Amino acid sequence: MDQAVEALDVKVWRGNAKGGSYRSYEVPAQRSQTVLDVVTWIQQNAEPTLTYRFACRVGMCGSCAMMVNGEPRWTCRTHVKKVLEGRHLEIAPLRNLPVIKDLATDMTAFFDKWTGAEGVFHPTASRADAIAPISPEDPARVLANEAIECINCAVCYSACDTVTANPDYLGPAALNRAWTLQNDERDGAHSRRLRTISGGGGCFNCHSHQSCMTYCPNELNPTASIAGLKRLSAMSFFKGGRDR
């Protein structure tokens, strides 16, 4: 950021599910300032009724994602200097999700799709059984580990044009989660999950635009995970319905 900038011109979307508009605020510029800092400053100093969501402020919880200058970002780890256009900043609620109020979106559909994609671990052992030894070098475990660090921030969901066009599409995060579980040898629902994610709204809806990969703040690659699911589904088809 240009150190000559003393005040940021910040446009924040204010409204609810029925509609809204942008309002402008002058926010003092700081040397080290995140977008979440800017939103917090506005709420504490200019607009006490401004609604937004955050928790950890260190990129762990996935609560604070918003549209920043037209792109979905985790605001707690996005420095203003990285996204500022001149002295302008435009902050809006995440795309592809209904707005509750101001910058807070209703993420119900996003999490419902996680369960819709069988994004739930189905154990094959009980606490009475010995702990299953899993080698970190196991090829399936390596694939799972590459995709496991999702923080459920919905940035990929918001970046995805296929979600925009098809509300039934499970979306990158849910399918990425399904991919990690398909590569977890302790999970007992591979066949059922594969049927689910191969059906309507599943992995074959993905157009491989790769926006999810471009915008994922944790640098995951949901497109690669979805491609992996497509491969598993195709292999299952050629093997007559078996998942492996």
Added chain:
Amino acid sequence: MMVAKHRRDTLRIASLIHRVSGLALALFLPLHFYVLGLALNDAAGLDAFLKWTDYPLVKFAETVLVLLLSLHLFGGLRLLALEFLPWSPRQKAYAASAVALSFFVSVGFFLSAV
């Protein structure tokens, strides 16, 4: 604003090219089948039709057709590679290569046609 920004991405444009070329080819198919029908049932009609291909404008249109076919073919191969081969981080290079190869093929066709 979001739409404008991420739709400028190379891979988004590659997807659009693949979709639009496929639709354009689908629109061309009725004419293609009509000419194939002439070849089966009306030899004189086919010859009369093929004389059209001597016109420069028709040669140019054929070049566009070859370009659409190439774009859809190489773009489709890129997608198959993306989905069925191990992941490569060079997706944008592959998309650009598919477009470059398509122009190479269509320009080659045009030079051989004129």
